[in-house]
Amino acid sequence: xxxxxxxxxxxxxxxxxxxxxxxxxxxxxxxxxxxxxxxxxxxxxxxxxxxxxxxxxxxxxxxxxxxxxxxxxxxxxxxxxxxxxxxxxxxxxxxxxxxxxxxxxxxxxxxxxxxxxxxxxxxxxxxxxxxxxxxxxxxxxxxxxxxxxxxxxxxxxxxxxxxxxxxxxxxxxxxxxxxxxxxxxxxxxxxxxxxxxxxxxxxxxxxxxxxxxxxxxxxxxxxxxxxxxxxxxxxxxxxxxxxxxxxxxxxxxxxxxxxxxxxxxxxxxxxxxxxxxxxxxxxxxxxxxxxxxxxxxxxxxxxxxxxxxxxxxxxxxxxxxxxxxxxxxxxxxxxxxxxxxxxxxxxxxxxxxxxxxxxxxxxxxxxxxxxxxxxxxxxxxxxxxxxxxxxxxxxxxxxxxxxxxxxxxxxxxxxxxxxxxxxxxxxxxxxxxxxxxxxxxxxxxxxxxxxxxxxxxxxxxxxxxxxxxxxxxxxxxxxxxxxxxxxxxxxxxxxxxxxxxxxxxxxxxxxxxxxxxxxxxxxxxxxxxxxxxxxxxxxxxxxxxxxxxxxxxxxxxxxxxxxxxxxxxxxxxxxxxxxxxxxxxxxxxxxxxxxxxxxxxxxxxxxxxxx
Amino acid sequence: xxxxxxxxxxxxxxxxxxxxxxxxxxxxxxxxxxxxxxxxxxxxxxxxxxxxxxxxxxxxxxxxxxxxxxxxxxxxxxxxxxxxxxxxxxxxxxxxxxxxxxxxxxxxxxxxxxxxxxxxxxxxxxxxxxxxxxxxxxxxxxxxxxxxxxxxxxxxxxxxxxxxxxxxxxxxxxxxxxxxxxxxxxxxxxxxxxxxxxxxxxxxxxxxxxxxxxxxxxxxxxxxxxxxxxxxxxxxxxxxxxxxxxxxxxxxxxxxxxxxxxxxxxxxxxxxxxxxxxxxxxxxxxxxxxxxxxxxxxxxxxxxxxxxxxxxxxxxxxxxxxxxxxxxxxxxxxxxxxxxxxxxxxxxxxx
Numbered sequence: 033x034x035x036x037x038x039x040x041x042x043x044x045x046x047x048x049x050x051x052x053x054x055x056x057x058x059x060x061x062x063x064x065x066x067x068x069x070x071x072x073x074x075x076x077x078x079x080x081x082x083x084x085x086x087x088x089x090x091x092x093x094x095x096x097x098x099x100x101x102x103x104x105x106x107x108x109x110x111x112x113x114x115x116x117x118x119x120x121x122x123x124x125x126x127x128x129x130x131x132x133x134x135x136x137x138x139x140x141x142x143x144x145x146x147x148x149x150x151x152x153x154x155x156x157x158x159x160x161x162x163x164x165x166x167x168x169x170x171x172x173x174x175x176x177x178x179x180x181x182x183x184x185x186x187x188x189x190x191x192x193x194x195x196x197x198x199x200x201x202x203x204x205x206x207x208x209x210x211x212x213x214x215x216x217x218x219x220x221x222x223x224x225x226x227x228x229x230x231x232x233x234x235x236x237x238x239x240x241x242x243x244x245x246x247x248x249x250x251x252x253x254x255x256x257x258x259x260x261x262x263x264x265x266x267x268x269x270x271x272x273x274x275x276x277x278x279x280x281x282x283x284x285x286x287x288x289x290x291x292x293x294x295x296x297x298x299x300x301x302x303x304x305x306x307x308x309x310x311x312x313x314x315x316x317x318x319x320x321x322x323x324x325x326x327x328x329x330x331x332x333x334x335x336x337x338x339x340x341x342x343x344x345x346x347x348x349x350x351x352x353x354x355x356x357x358x359x360x361x362x363x364x365x366x367x368x369x370x371x372x373x374x375x376x377x378x379x380x381x382x383x384x385x386x387x388x389x390x391x392x393x394x395x396x397x398x399x400x401x402x403x404x405x406x407x408x409x410x411x412x413x414x415x416x417x418x419x420x421x422x423x424x425x426x427x428x429x430x431x432x433x434x435x436x437x438x439x440x441x442x443x444x445x446x447x448x449x450x451x452x453x454x455x456x457x458x459x460x461x462x463x464x465x466x467x468x469x470x471x472x473x474x475x476x477x478x479x480x481x482x483x484x485x486x487x488x489x490x491x492x493x494x495x496x497x498x499x500x501x502x503x504x505x506x507x508x509x510x511x512x513x514x515x516x517x518x519x520x521x522x523x524x525x526x527x528x529x530x531x532x533x534x535x536x537x538x539x540x541x542x543x544x545x546x547x548x549x550x551x552x553x554x555x556x557x558x559x560x561x562x563x564x565x566x567x568x569x570x571x572x573x574x575x576x577x578x579x580x581x582x583x584x585x586x587x588x589x590x591x592x593x594x595x596x597x598x599x600x601x602x603x604x605x606x607x608x609x610x611x612x613x614x615x616x617x618x619x620x621x622x623x624x625x626x627x628x629x630x631x632x633x634x635x636x637x638x639x640x641x642x643x
Numbered sequence: 644x645x646x647x648x649x650x651x652x653x654x655x656x657x658x659x660x661x662x663x664x665x666x667x668x669x670x671x672x673x674x675x676x677x678x679x680x681x682x683x684x685x686x687x688x689x690x691x692x693x694x695x696x697x698x699x700x701x702x703x704x705x706x707x708x709x710x711x712x713x714x715x716x717x718x719x720x721x722x723x724x725x726x727x728x729x730x731x732x733x734x735x736x737x738x739x740x741x742x743x744x745x746x747x748x749x750x751x752x753x754x755x756x757x758x759x760x761x762x763x764x765x766x767x768x769x770x771x772x773x774x775x776x777x778x779x780x781x782x783x784x785x786x787x788x789x790x791x792x793x794x795x796x797x798x799x800x801x802x803x804x805x806x807x808x809x810x811x812x813x814x815x816x817x818x819x820x821x822x823x824x825x826x827x828x829x830x831x832x833x834x835x836x837x838x839x840x841x842x843x844x845x846x847x848x849x850x851x852x853x854x855x856x857x858x859x860x861x862x863x864x865x866x867x868x869x870x871x872x873x874x875x876x877x878x879x880x881x882x883x884x885x886x887x888x889x890x891x892x893x894x895x896x897x898x899x900x901x902x903x904x905x906x907x908x909x910x911x912x913x914x915x916x917x918x919x920x921x922x923x924x925x926x927x928x929x930x931x932x933x934x935x936x937x938x939x940x941x942x943x944x945x946x947x948x949x950x951x952x953x954x955x956x957x958x959x960x961x962x963x964x965x966x967x968x969x970x971x972x973x974x975x976x977x978x979x980x981x982x983x984x985x986x987x988x989x990x991x992x993x994x
Contacts, residue, residue, distance in 0.1 A: 283690045283721035283739045324783055447874035490960060493921050493942060494904060496874065546962065578691070579985065581963035625691045 066132035066180050066267065066299070068310065069167045070158060072346065072356070072386075077162040077416075077430060078464055078477050078511070087151045088194075088639070089567065089595060089612075092204055092225050092247070094149035094157070098177070100554055100569050100593070102159045103511055103532040106146065107547045110278040110627040112229050112245045114289075115147040119161065119174030120479055121507035121536030121548045125436055126173035126456075128164065131295055132181055132267045134314050134342065137171045139364045139376065140334045142439040148273045148291060149179065150223045152194075152206040153251040156180045161477065161511065163432035163460040165412045166382055166398040169360070173434040173458050174481070174507075181219060183255030183265050187212035191642040198612075198635030202227035217255035224248050229278070234620040234631030242285045242326070243278035247271070265299040276326050280626040288326035292319050306348045314340040334368030336440070352389075358382030358400070364440075371444040378437075379403040392420040407454045410435040428464035433457065442487055442499045450499050458483035474514045481507040505545060509534040528556035543582045547624075549574035551588070563599040568592065578625045589621035591629075597637075610637035677710065678749040681954070682733065682991045683967055684723045685984025694723025694737065695984040696751070701994070703952075703969055706981035711735070711744075714751045719744050726991050727813075729769025729795055733993070736764045736776060743767065743776060745798055748993055755798035760791050768813040768820060769795060770839045775820050777810035779827050785809075790822060790835075792842055802842050806835050815839070816859050816888055823854040823866060830871050834864075836891050846891050851882035851898075856908035858915060860928035862888050867908035867917055870899065881905045881919075883933060897933050911948035911972060918946050923953070923975075939975040941968075947990040948972065956987040 065071060070079070082101055095115040098104050104127070108115040116124035125142030128135055129149070137144055151157060157179055164172035187210075194206040208221035229243035248271070255265040271293040279285035297314035316338040321331040343359040360380040367373040379402065386396040395417035402409040414432035421427060438453035460481045467474040486503035509532060516527040532552045536545040544550070551574030558567040570592040578584045597610040611634065618632035680700040685708075687694030696711045696719070711719055720740030727734045733748040741762055745755040763779035772795055780787035785808035792802035809826035820837040830853045836846040851868035858865045863885055870881040881904050885895035899905060905919040915926050922937025923946065943955035944965070953970040965987045969979040 280690050280692075280721070282693050282718060284741065285690075325781065328781075328783075330783060494872065496872070578688070579963045580960055583964050584692075584985075625688075626693075627691060 067178050070178055079160045081156050081158040092150050093147050095146040097151050100571050105552055108623045111630050114145055121534045122174030128168050128172035128176040130176050130178045135169050139336055140440045150249040152223045153221050154179045155182045162462050163434035165434035166400040166414050170437045181253040183217045184212050186214055194639040196637045199633035200228050200231050215257040219253040221251045231630035233628035234618050241279050242276045245275035247273045263301045268296040270294050286325045288323040290321045308346045310344040312342040332369035336366035338364045354386045356384040366440045370446045371440045374444055377404050394418050410455050424469045426466045430462040432460050448498045454501050456486045477511040504539040507536040524560040526558040530554050547576050549576045565597040567595045586622050586625045591615050606641045608639040677751050683983050683987050684726050684989040686722050686986035686988045688985055693718035697983045703979050711751055715753045725766045725989050727767030729774055734767040736767050760800040765811050766813045768815045777813050782827055804842050807833050812857050814857050823857050825853050825855050850884045852879050855906045858908050858910040864888050869904040869906050907946040909948040916948050945988055949992050954990040958986045
């Protein structure tokens with residue numbers, strides 16, 4: 033019955049969407065995108081870009097943003113703690129995070145903790161559903177999340193000063209200035225959040241213990257236009273996070289996790305009449321310390337340095353045939369308490385071609401081969417076609433082979449690490465339908481992923497836990513998304529709804545994988561009138577299994593947030609006062625078993641914008 | 644298991660009773676009497692869940708899971724490590740919640756929950772008036788390990804005996820308390836002998852590394868040592884060690900091969916069993932040598948012999964419900980297989 037309700041809601045959303053109007057295109061003076069592959073070779077896939085206004089609506093972390101604004105499911109070990117994404121039923125190591133075009137998944141554990149990524153520093157966050165290993169390498173299996181800073185010349189300067197304070201003594205501020213000249217650009221920002229995070233589990237009288245966290249993020253992005261053909265860009269960020277890891281209903285905790293990240297990249301873009309070349313030189317650093325007892329100074333650590341040279345040449349053979357060459361050399365060295373001191377060098381060569389046959393029909397083929405590693409160096413490909421059946425209706429079909437390489441933990445963990453591991457491989461097939469009755473847009477995507485040789489830690493005969501390429505999974509499902517936007521006089525209304533059905537089967541047991549919900553729904557209603565704005569957003573995560581035999585579950589839950597903003601002064605010189613009420617119905621819910629999430633909580637926000 | 648914990652995986656499955664809608668292994672709750680049967684401790688998932696108790700009646704006809712929750716409408720806590728009986732009570736040692744849950748051993752009604760003075764408790768043994776609980780303390784500190792002393796009348800902690808690091812299994816022979824120092828996350832090679840009256844360590848006996856199980860037979864204490872595993876600084880052989888409890892001296896050492904690391908020593912009558920390299924080995928309590936070949940094949944998370952039966956537990960992938968497999972001790976035929984809770988780790992006979 034409950035399920036029927038959701039379906040009904042979706043149908044209404046679809047019907048409503050028929051009258052909707054398309055989002056206005058984000059328009060800037062002259063913009064150099066940092067992740068051009070996202071725009072040039074991703075039309076075949078479903079991408080959804082979240083811009084400034086949406087980034088501002090949610091709180092500071094990438095988990096908060098994407099939980100409510102995408103179909104990615106998050107497994108969060110209590111609010112603000114380790115957060116692992118699941119894209120189409122895949123796991124965190126099968127989700128790539130791309131920072132300005134560079135894959136930043138940790139070579140140590142294969143993932144990015146989405147609760148350590150502060151979103152205020154970025155101009156856009158794009159969710160690219162579907163395989164992307166050809167373009168982005170290891171981990172782009174289920175999909176990828178792209179963090180982008182744009183370099184914009186000849187634009188107005190803008191400044192933002194924001195302070196937020198709310199429940200659980202959560203204080204955050206964000207200062208950011210973007211200065212744009214005819215040939216130069218500077219973007220500098222600072223983000224800071226601290227929280228006691230000692231929320232009460234609704235209705236229990238029990239408080240979240242040992243959950244305090246703090247994050248600091250500094251960012252600096254600059255660009256300089258040398259001449260009409262050449263642009264230089266520098267992208268840099270520094271992140272410093274310190275979190276205690278909260279306990280559960282049954283287990284107290286005293287551990288702490290501190291991590292630091294440095295990401296920097298120099299990028300040279302050279303464009304000509306029929307080509308564009310991009311050279312990136314990047315350096316990534318990461319260090320974590322894990323304290324079993326936060327009061328003790330005893331810890332274990334892991335650390336990695338990556339040096340990356342990445343070259344991309346796009347060449348237009350004709351107006352209809354575009355080709356692209358990709359060369360990437362990545363050198364990683366990592367050490368740590370349990371992984372010794374090890375290196376990995378990878379050379380990747382990619383070729384992409386995109387052929388427009390007619391106004392209605394195009395297709396593309398992409399290939400990537402890696403070299404230098406001791407395991408089987410992956411050869412991956414993707415092929416796609418887009419066909420416009422009607423002016424209002426297009427079909428996209430896509431097939432890709434993707435991979436993720438074993439992590440340093442998998443290979444070298446003392447004890448258990450297995451140096452004989454091979455990369456995981458998967459095939460993904462996707463069919464997308466886009467309905468584009470102007471101004472309406474609605475998408476339906478079907479996907480099928482078959483993953484094999486998946487790395488799984490399991491006990492050997494002596495009881496020692498060892499990772500082996502043993503698991504295989506079949507994921508398939510459906511994603512729907514609809515939008516509706518209407519203006520009546522000074523009233524603006526905006527609705528958004530999306531739904532995903534995901535079946536993710538462990539082929540050895542025929543059971544659904546743990547922590548993959550069958551259903552996820554997100555919804556948004558946004559209303560603006562003159563200087564007022566109010567929004568209501570909600571999320572429904574379906575029931576998930578917590579045991580591999582599907583014997584135990586975490587209940588489905590629905591959470592809703594409400595926000596109200598009022599803008600003083602003029603648009604180009606605005607002071608906005610906002611209130612956000614999270615979990616407005618004060619629902620008790622667990623995202624991970626035995627780790628209740630916060631009840632109703634409040635956050636006041638004061639933003640001063642100069643544009 | 645300890646490797647698993649150390650790795651900090653939170654991916655283990657989780658037991659969430661409230662939402663268990665179609666549990667096909669729980670049968671109708673038998674109220675009141677858990678006498679004359681077998682209690683199984685299920686560790687449960689690490690951090691995100693609770694451990695449980697299962698009950699198998701003496702006739703081995705069925706299993707009833709989550710019996711403690713059924714009676715008390717509350718959960719035991721995280722990582723139900725082991726259980727010990729004393730008087731009319733069962734003392735359930737809940738490792739990661741740092742507590743001892745005391746329940747009437749026949750009705751399983753909670754009589755006390757002891758949280759005072761417990762830090763990573765492992766195992767319980769009781770005399771007539773006192774209970775003794777091995778505690779690791781901070782697992783990364785080798786100098787704070789202790790045995791907690793509980794007054795069985797008041798169910799309160801009355802003392803603490805500092806011991807060498809890594810105390811694990813504990814047994815009472817009527818005179819002394821014997822503590823095997825398996826060595827926590829590392830390895831140790833001692834047996835502490837504690838006088839329960841004045842609560843002091845009267846002797847430490849050196850055995851081989853990783854003493855993981857003990858059996859009392861008459862005046863003999865058999866100690867099975869796993870040896871240092873291959874990933875340790877130096878791999879060492881397992882050993883079966885015989886100790887004369889009248890003198891507390893080692894009288895016989897039976898060494899395994901260097902790469903052999905046996906565990907789960909258990910005895911029923913004169914028969915003694917242990918597990919090694921995917922096999923169950925049979926010997927006797929008066930043996931002078933180790934058997935050459937396995938009695939039958941099988942890998943078990945725990946193995947317990949009792950009254951003509953061998954009870955093996957299988958934790959499966961450690962992220963789903965495990966099973967209890969019961970064998971006839973005479974021919975090793977499988978008599979029963981039951982689905983228990985997550986990571987069934989101990990079998991205890993309530994008779």
